[in-house]
Each structure stands twice: as C-alpha cells, then as structure tokens.
Amino acid sequence: MSKKTFTEKEIKQLKTNKYVKSVSSKGITYTDEFKQIFIAEKEKGKFARDIFKEYGFDIEALGTDRIKSASKRWQKAYKENGIIGLRDTRAGNSGRPTDRELSLEEKNARLEAQINLLKAENELFKKDSFCRKGDEEIALTPSHKFILIRSVIEKYQLENMVSYLCEAAGVSRSGYYNYFSEKSQKQRELTDKKDEGVKEIILKAFNFKRRKKGARQIKMTLAGQFGVVYNLKRIRRIMKKYGIICPIRKANPYRRMMKATQEHRVVPNLLNRQFKQDIPGKVLLTDITYLFYGKGQKAYLSTIKDSSTNEILAYQVSDRITMDLATNTLLKLKKNRNFRKAEDAIIHSDQGTHYTHPDFQKLVKKLGLGQSMSRRGNCWDNAPQESFFGHFKDEVNIKACTTLEELKHEIKQYMIYYNNYRYQWNLKRMTPVQ
Known part of the structure; x- marks a missing residue:
C-alpha cells in the first residue's frame, strides 16, 4: 500500500476523471467500470502503468506503488470471484482490501448480498421496460415499476439498494417513496x-x-x-x-404477421445439434439478442459464431430490429479476411422472421452457404449461440453505457477480448483464435 498522500491540487485533478468515485488525501476509490476495463486491458498484455495513463490518470500523482497495489488486488479478486469480485458494495470504500478484518460469517453475508443484487437486477430487467400483449410491446407505467422494485427488495432483502434499483428501472427515488407514502x-x-x-x-x-x-x-x-x-x-x-374485454371482432395479432411472412420459408434442421465437427468454417451459428442499457434504452446484437472454434466471426449492433440487422451481419462475414469457408458449410439459426426472409436466404446462397434451422420453440438446437449470449451479458458492463456509441465501443472491446484473450476450458484451454 502506498504511503503517498494527495495534495489539494491532485485531489481536484483526480476528481475530474470519470473513472474515479471519490478521493481523499489518503486514498482513492475507482469505479467498477474502470476495474473491469483494467482487467480486460491487462489480459491483453498491457502494463498497469500504461492502462492508468491511457484512461486519463496522472501517474505521478497516483504513484507507482499505488498502481501496483491496485493491480494486484483487482487481479486477485477477479481470479477468485470473477466480475462480482470487482464490484464495490461497501460505503466509503477506499479500494483497500479489508478481508483480514472480516469474519467468515461477514464475508459470506456480503457475498450473499452481492448474489441477491445480481438476481434482483436480472429479475428487474427481465420484467422491466416491456411486457407483451398479442404482438404489441407495452411499456410498463412508473407505478408498475415501483411495485416491481418493492417486490424485488422484499424478496432479496435489499433495503439499502433502493437508489440503485430505481436508477436501473429508469424511475426516480423520490417518486418511489412518494408512491408508497x-x-x-x-x-x-x-x-x-x-x-x-x-x-x-x-x-x-x-x-x-x-x-x-x-x-x-x-x-x-x-x-x-x-x-x-x-x-x-x-x-x-x-x-x-378491471379486465373487461369484448370478445367480438378482436384484433388478430397473427393476421398481420402471417401476411408479412407469406413469402417466408422455413428450412429443415440439417445440423441436428452436431455442433462440434472439428472443422473451422463448417458450422456457423447466428442469432439476435436484446440489450438493455442506460435508463431503459434498448439495442439489438446479431452475431455469427463458428461452432467449432467458438470464434465470433461477425456481429452487428443496432437500435432497430430491422431486416438489415441480419443481412449486414452476413455482409460483415463476407468482409472478414480471416474467415475460410469449409466445404459444405452451413449457417444455422432459429425460425425467426429475419432468417426465413427471402432477402436473407438469397444472401446465404450467394455466399455459398447451406441453411439450417432449429425446430420451432427449441432453444437447445442452437445452444452454443445461446450460451455465448449468456456469458456476454454476464461479462460486459452494458448497463453503464448511456449512448448507443458507448455501447458499440464496449461490445467491440469485448469481442476483441473474447476472440483473442479469453481462454476456454473446452477448447483445450486456448482462445477461439488460437
């Protein structure tokens, strides 16, 4: 631990950095976002000093001892507990480790609180923002969100997380308390x-x-x-x-859908879950997922994954779920110079309208690929792709992004990390590119 103290001038300067939570004469608290960025950059082989400098820190003001101490502490926390280990849930935490002062019961209680917070976030974002009625998406009202937040707090005993959950749901803390007054x-x-x-x-x-x-x-x-x-x-x-519904001449939610998909064509499941064929470029998997970021903002991510190597060969991010989202991902695959198409290569997806669309299917044929589709409503037929999205959402700090450009930058950094530096046990402890 560094014994160097900060001057008033240094404190003012450090406070201007967006990756700093708070600074005192004796210590500095970094944001969780910076800790995750640091780990990602460190795994690319960068030096700790260079990472701090790149993200706007004055190296002389911090001192090399403080940088080394933070680097060791964060790497150890990440190795032991993953992303959760980098989260700062302690009020007034200066960033210094306090494990030696905590009893085993206290450590377990804190870990349980962190797990419950993650469950609460997941539950909140699964139910928040949109509910479905027929083929329409209906935004939840603030009152619905207040009730949802209270149910989450009571379920996971997170009374001290009201501000955080209100921010995550895109409602005000004062509105929450006023609603239950x-x-x-x-x-x-x-x-x-x-x-x-x-x-x-x-x-x-x-x-x-x-x-x-x-x-x-x-x-x-x-x-x-x-x-x-x-x-x-x-x-x-x-x-x-009060749920008073007229049963006569109700709008048919499927009529418009069927009209739009008259020219669409479903193809057979040629893959039959034979994901690992040990031939790179032979089996490609594709899908689209929702991303909730900022204050209730929504974006979409489309990817194409090599099933044999797990490498993400192409991806596209958009704030609109149009046909271009899928076709542009295919065009990016075509531009990928490192991609080598194997003989009888196929691209596998679910039966979504993007993949049954004539434009998508024509482009697939133009690229010389066969096409395969999962059985209706069977997510296991595209399990590796779903698994990637699961890991992606756990490891990427999506919610901290406030604009689409920030989100795209965060995703780009993760894709570089995932393909080149994220070792995988089932790939003989190698990275996808290796």
Whole structure:
C-alpha cells in the first residue's frame, strides 16, 4: 500500500476523471467500470502503468506503488470471484482490501448480498421496460415499476439498494417513496372507490340486452339508454383496469404477421445439434439478442459464431430490429479476411422472421452457404449461440453505457477480448483464435 498522500491540487485533478468515485488525501476509490476495463486491458498484455495513463490518470500523482497495489488486488479478486469480485458494495470504500478484518460469517453475508443484487437486477430487467400483449410491446407505467422494485427488495432483502434499483428501472427515488407514502395511498384508495362505481355503470352497458360490447358501443349505449356521458378514454381505462374485454371482432395479432411472412420459408434442421465437427468454417451459428442499457434504452446484437472454434466471426449492433440487422451481419462475414469457408458449410439459426426472409436466404446462397434451422420453440438446437449470449451479458458492463456509441465501443472491446484473450476450458484451454 502506498504511503503517498494527495495534495489539494491532485485531489481536484483526480476528481475530474470519470473513472474515479471519490478521493481523499489518503486514498482513492475507482469505479467498477474502470476495474473491469483494467482487467480486460491487462489480459491483453498491457502494463498497469500504461492502462492508468491511457484512461486519463496522472501517474505521478497516483504513484507507482499505488498502481501496483491496485493491480494486484483487482487481479486477485477477479481470479477468485470473477466480475462480482470487482464490484464495490461497501460505503466509503477506499479500494483497500479489508478481508483480514472480516469474519467468515461477514464475508459470506456480503457475498450473499452481492448474489441477491445480481438476481434482483436480472429479475428487474427481465420484467422491466416491456411486457407483451398479442404482438404489441407495452411499456410498463412508473407505478408498475415501483411495485416491481418493492417486490424485488422484499424478496432479496435489499433495503439499502433502493437508489440503485430505481436508477436501473429508469424511475426516480423520490417518486418511489412518494408512491408508497400514506398520502398517495389514500389518494389511490379514493380513486379506486370512484372507479368501482364507474365500473358498475360500464358493466350495465357492457351487458345491456346480453350483448357484449366494445368501448365505443358502451359509450353510445350509456348516453342513449342510461343518460350517462363518459369520455371514451375513461371507459377504455376502466375496461383495462378491471379486465373487461369484448370478445367480438378482436384484433388478430397473427393476421398481420402471417401476411408479412407469406413469402417466408422455413428450412429443415440439417445440423441436428452436431455442433462440434472439428472443422473451422463448417458450422456457423447466428442469432439476435436484446440489450438493455442506460435508463431503459434498448439495442439489438446479431452475431455469427463458428461452432467449432467458438470464434465470433461477425456481429452487428443496432437500435432497430430491422431486416438489415441480419443481412449486414452476413455482409460483415463476407468482409472478414480471416474467415475460410469449409466445404459444405452451413449457417444455422432459429425460425425467426429475419432468417426465413427471402432477402436473407438469397444472401446465404450467394455466399455459398447451406441453411439450417432449429425446430420451432427449441432453444437447445442452437445452444452454443445461446450460451455465448449468456456469458456476454454476464461479462460486459452494458448497463453503464448511456449512448448507443458507448455501447458499440464496449461490445467491440469485448469481442476483441473474447476472440483473442479469453481462454476456454473446452477448447483445450486456448482462445477461439488460437
């Protein structure tokens, strides 16, 4: 540990660096993002001093002893606990290790809290942002998010993580506390009481003459038969709130989908899970995954993976899930000078509309590839690709990115690391490129 203290000038200078959480005269706290960047850069063979310098730190101000100490500490933590080991969950932590001061029970309690936080984040982002209704995506309201956050906190006992979870869900901390305040709860009770009365009147119109009706028919029936005038939006809100659904002439969520896919063609599963054929360039796997970053922002990642070597041969990132996402990934594969197509090479995917589309299938043929597809709803038929996405989301700091450009940069760095420096046990302890 360095005995060097920081001057006022050095403290001000260090505070301007976005990778610094806090600085005092005796210590400095780095962000979790910088620790992960440091480990990734270190595994590329860079020197610790050069990494700190590259990311805007004054080497003279920090001192070589402090840099060496941080480097050893982070590498040890990463080796023992992976990415979790790099997370700073201690208030006022200066970055110095305190394992010697903690009992075994305290260490276990902290580790359990970290695991529960990761579970909570995963659960929050799985349910947050969008729920599905037919073929539509419907954004959750802030009130739904507040209820979700409270359920996560109670389930995993994360009372001290309110600010973090509110930020992750894209809602304000003050709004969360206000929602559960006594005043707000009383106001909601009054609103619910009024809505109950309106619901009873709407149900009379809904069941009038024993004929089920939609919102517009209900509005006209209320005015014509009961002399009651309600706003159409109010009627729809009450119907949605209490699950009053008209069974007649409902929109068919599949009609538009079927119309759009009339020219689409599903191909047989030629691969049959024979992923490892020990011939690079023989079996290619492709898929698209959702990425949630920043404050509820969504992007999409399309990749093509060599099933034999696990190398990511091409990828494309976009904020729109258009047809170009899949076709541009194929074009990037074509431009990859290191890719050597084997005899009878095939590209395997699920039965998504991107891969059944005539444009995609024509481009596959143009590249001289055969095409194979998983059976409907069977993710195991493309298991290695799904496994890659799982590791990717665990290891990449997606949520810290605030813009699409930052996200693309983070993904680019990870792809370089994954292909060239991430050793894999099942590849005889080599990297995909090796």
